[in-house]
Amino acid sequence: MTLADLDPTSRQFLETLYAQTGADTAIQISMYDLGASMGLDRDQSTFTAEDLMAEGIIEIRTLSGNVGLSENGKALFQDEDGKDADRPDNRLGHGSPIDERQRALVDKLLAALKVEIGEPSLSYEALAEIVADLRTVDAQMASPRPKTMIIRVCLESVRDGAAAQSVPRWRTLLDKLLA
Numbered sequence: 001m002t003l004a005d006l007d008p009t010s011r012q013f014l015e016t017l018y019a020q021t022g023a024d025t026a027i028q029i030s031m032y033d034l035g036a037s038m039g040l041d042r043d044q045s046t047f048t049a050e051d052l053m054a055e056g057i058i059e060i061r062t063l064s065g066n067v068g069l070s071e072n073g074k075a076l077f078q079d080e081d082g083k084d085a086d087r088p089d090n091r092l093g094h095g096s097p098i099d100e101r102q103r104a105l106v107d108k109l110l111a112a113l114k115v116e117i118g119e120p121s122l123s124y125e126a127l128a129e130i131v132a133d134l135r136t137v138d139a140q141m142a143s144p145r146p147k148t149m150i151i152r153v154c155l156e157s158v159r160d161g162a163a164a165q166s167v168p169r170w171r172t173l174l175d176k177l178l179a
Contacts, residue, residue: 003076012038013048014057018077020112021069022172028066029115037115092152092177097145106141106151109177110134113158113170126165133157152178 003011016034021027035045049067052058057073060066092102113134122130133154140146140154159174 009038009040009044009048010051013040013045014052014073014076015108016111017058017067017069018073019108019173020115022169022176023069023074023077025069025071025074027169028061028068031065031067033115034067037111090176091179092148092155094148094152096148097143098148098151102148103141103146105177106137106146106155109155109173110137110141112173116170122161122165122167126161130158130161133161 003014006014013034016037017029020029020034031045031049032042035042035048040048046065049058049060049065052073053060053067055072056070057076058067059070061068090105092098092105098106117127117130117134136154137151140151155174155178159171159178162168162170162174
């Protein structure tokens, strides 16, 4: 099985899980929160997760619906050389405007961060700054020619704010995209 073999909803669900976990098979996320970030209701989230579980791509981790990426699921993101999401083509780059591949990467990252924004114990000031930066990125993403430098500076600010507030997972996700 390859990513191309999955239906669009299952593929997006898996890609979002992959992005939010940073490809770490030990991390678990609520299938309902994951689905909600894609606009799925609880039943649709359950159905999609069950399909992926039946294929051995994700694993149920808790009775309350937390799921994690399986080794088989992680392997779907590896190319024939065994390289994973750290490939240069999975980074933001510096050229402007961003291309469609970079747009998809930023969109996935934004979805992951927005799902988790209320979870970490951020100070009010840090949260306000991160939300303002994410809104600026959203505004750029709405442009027909999103400016890479503006997006990069805002995401670097989010990364630095997350690091200062002890949210290491965000820093890891952002470091991979901004490398």
